[in-house]
Structures are given as C-alpha cells and as structure tokens.
Amino acid sequence: MQNQITxxxxxxxxxxxxxxxxxxxxxxxxxxxxxxxxxxxxxxKSTLLQAMTGYLTLNxxxxxxxxxxxxxxxxxxxxxxxxxxxxxxxVEDFTLQEQIEHANIYKPFLNSLNxxxxxxxxxxxxxxxxxxxxxxxxxxxxxxxTLAILADAPILFLDEPTTNLDxxxxxxxxxxxxxxxxxxxxxxCSNSIKDEYAFxxxxxxxxxFKN
Numbered sequence: 001m002q003n004q005i006t007x008x009x010x011x012x013x014x015x016x017x018x019x020x021x022x023x024x025x026x027x028x029x030x031x032x033x034x035x036x037x038x039x040x041x042x043x044x045k046s047t048l049l050q051a052m053t054g055y056l057t058l059n060x061x062x063x064x065x066x067x068x069x070x071x072x073x074x075x076x077x078x079x080x081x082x083x084x085x086x087x088x089x090x091v092e093d094f095t096l097q098e099q100i101e102h103a104n105i106y107k108p109f110l111n112s113l114n115x116x117x118x119x120x121x122x123x124x125x126x127x128x129x130x131x132x133x134x135x136x137x138x139x140x141x142x143x144x145x146t147l148a149i150l151a152d153a154p155i156l157f158l159d160e161p162t163t164n165l166d167x168x169x170x171x172x173x174x175x176x177x178x179x180x181x182x183x184x185x186x187x188x189c190s191n192s193i194k195d196e197y198a199f200x201x202x203x204x205x206x207x208x209f210k211n
Contacts, residue, residue: 003031003154003183004068005080007052012061014047021047022209025061029185031154036188036197039206045189046085046159048206052187053081053157082107082151084144085159092133096124096143099132107151110180122146123172137164142172149176155185162196170195 012025021044029035039045050056052063054077065072065080072080091099100118109118119125122143132140141164148156162170177186177199190196 003185005031005072005154005185006066006069007155007185007187008062008064008066009052010062010064012048012051012058012063014044014051014056015059022206023060025209027204029187032183032185033202034186034188034197034200035202035204036190036200037204037206038190038192040191043206044209045206046087048209049085049157049159049187049189050087053083054078079107080153081155081157082148082153083157083159084141084148084161085157086163087159088144090132090140090143092131094132095129096122096132096135097128099143100147103147103151107153109150110152113150118146118150121150121176123169138166138169141165142169145173145176149180153184155187156181157187158196159189160191160193160196161188162193174198 007029009025009027013023014021025048037045037048047056051058054074065077091102094102097115097119100115104115119128124139124142127135127139132143135143145161148158161173165173174195186200188197188200
C-alpha cells in the first residue's frame with residue numbers, strides 16, 4: 001500500500017533542567033521523503049528523533065502524524081514507525097531466531113516475509129541459535145537494522161545506523177535500504193557520516209534550532 005503518512009512538527013522544544021536542547025522546530029516531512037538530521041554529539045538530534053517517535057515528551061510544541069490529511073491518534077502512532085537506535089534494547093536471553101519471532105508478533109515483516117527469510121536477510125543465519133548476550137556490538141546493530149528496515153511500517157527512524165559496522169556490513173545496510181525501504185519515509189540522525197544517509201535528499205541541521 002502506498003505510503004501517505006505526513007509528519008508535522010510544530011514549535012517543538014525540549015529542555016533538560018534549565019537548558020534548552022532545541023527550540024522552535026517547525027518541520028513537515030512528506031510521505032516517502034528521505035531526511036537526514038545532522039549534528040554533533042550533544043546537539044539534540046537523537047532527542048528530536050525520540051520526540052518524533054513518541055519516546056520522549058516535548059516541553060513545548062507538538063508532533064502529529066496524519067494519513068491522507070486525517071490525523072492519527074497518538075496511541076496509534078507506534079503502528080506507523082520502526083526504529084533502530086543505540087538506546088533500543090534487544091532481549092539478552094533470546095537467541096537471534098527468538099528475537100526475530102518476538103518482533104514479528106508485534107510488527108509483522110514486509111511482503112509477508114517469514115522468520116527464515118528474515119534470518120537469512122540479516123546475514124546472521126550462522127548465529128540463529130546464539131544468545132544475543134553473546135553477540136558483538138556489530139552483530140547487535142545488524143540485528144536492530146534488520147528488524148527496523150524489514151518491519152511493515154511506513155516510517156523508518158535510524159539513529160546513527162552505521163555505528164559499530166565495518167565496511168562490508170555498511171554495504172549490506174545500503175543495499176537493504178535500497179531494496180526494502182525505498183517506499184518508506186526515512187529519518188536518519190547522523191554525525192555527518194555520508195554512508196549513513198547517502199540516499200537522503202533533504203538535510204536538517206540542529207544548529208538551526210538552538211535557542
């Protein structure tokens with residue numbers, strides 16, 4: 001089904017303690033748009049992304065999702081998004097296969113992909129019975145990206161997606177995006193690592209939102 005979801009960020013502001021991380025953020029992200037949010041560590045890009053996904057509450061302003069100009073209720077927004085980020089936890093006592101099965105219960109995969117297909121696409125099939133607590137940081141990141149990219153959701157959020165990935169796996173990531181996410185709205189947070197967002201056509205800079 002064609003992606004018709006628009007994200008509207010209006011006068012958004014977030015502070016920690018007395019310090020504003022960002023303020024007066026006004027953005028409209030159109031269906032299937034590919035956007036990168038650039039900023040140094042501590043610039044607030046991950047905080048903005050978390051606010052856009054509903055993981056964090058804003059101090060001022062709002063984030064709204066609409067489908068063909070019909071507003072989506074806040075409690076339904078989670079159905080529209082998938083996310084890969086450093087702060088997203090995997091279940092340590094699951095095997096790779098169990099984690100994929102678990103994810104599929106809550107958010108089915110694109111194109112009715114089955115568990116075995118997702119295991120293969122992850123590039124981690126040799127480790128399908130290994131516990132996640134024994135995974136390297138690179139393997140964890142690869143699994144997070146697999147679950148997020150292949151989720152049947154129209155909006156994909158990626159926070160520093162190439163963290164802990166070597167060159168071969170970065171090529172895998174770019175291929176997965178091109179093959180399975182070209183129809184999605186994609187919002188990437190990056191420290192200016194070009195490989196993370198080469199497919200993005202729009203750049204947003206956190207410096208523009210400093211108080």
